[in-house]
Amino acid sequence: MRQAKTGDVVRVHYTGRLTDGTEFDSSQGREPLEFQVGSGQIIPGLEKHVEGMEVGQKSTVTVPAEEAYGARDERQVQSVPRDSLPDDLDLELGSRLTATTREGRQIPLTVIDLDENQVTVDANHPLAGQDLIFDLELVEIVGSEPGETFGR
Structure with missing residues (x-):
C-alpha cells in the first residue's frame, strides 16, 4: 500500500x-x-x-x-495602559485582539488580565x-x- x-x-x-x-x-x-x-x-x-x-x-x-x-515566551506578555487602547474596545478576560507592527505584520493577542488602568496581553499561541x-x-x-x- x-x-x-x-x-x-x-x-x-x-x-x-x-x-x-x-x-x-x-x-x-x-x-x-x-x-x-x-x-x-x-x-x-x-x-x-x-x-x-x-x-x-x-x-x-x-x-x-x-x-x-513552541515554548511559552514570557517576553510575549505585555501590560499596556488602558487609555492607550481605543475606547470602543469591549475588553474582558480572554478577548482576542490584533496588533499591527510598524512593518504591517498582524500579531494576535489574548487579554489575560485587566483593571481600570492596565490591560495585560499575551502574544504567545494559546497552545x-x-x-x-x-x-x-x-x-x-x-x-x-x-x-x-x-x-x-
Whole structure:
C-alpha cells in the first residue's frame, strides 16, 4: 500500500487534545484537513508523523511542545495602559485582539488580565508550551502528480 511522502497532498481526520484530555480541535463533522507533506502548513511534529502513514491507517501521536507551537515566551506578555487602547474596545478576560507592527505584520493577542488602568496581553499561541495529543486517520493521498489519487 502507498505511504504518504514529502510533496504529497494528503487528507486526514484528526482530533487534538491536551495531556489532561481536553479536546481543543477536531475535524469531526467537517471535511478532512488537507495539506502538502513537507510544506510547513501544519505543526512539524504532526507533519513528521503523517509521513509514512498508509491510507486508512489510524494512529495516535504525542507532539512535544517544541514540535508544536513552541515554548511559552514570557517576553510575549505585555501590560499596556488602558487609555492607550481605543475606547470602543469591549475588553474582558480572554478577548482576542490584533496588533499591527510598524512593518504591517498582524500579531494576535489574548487579554489575560485587566483593571481600570492596565490591560495585560499575551502574544504567545494559546497552545504554546503544551504537549499535544492527536488521533489521526489518513483518509486520502491526493498525490504529487496531476490526477494521482490514493484513497478508500
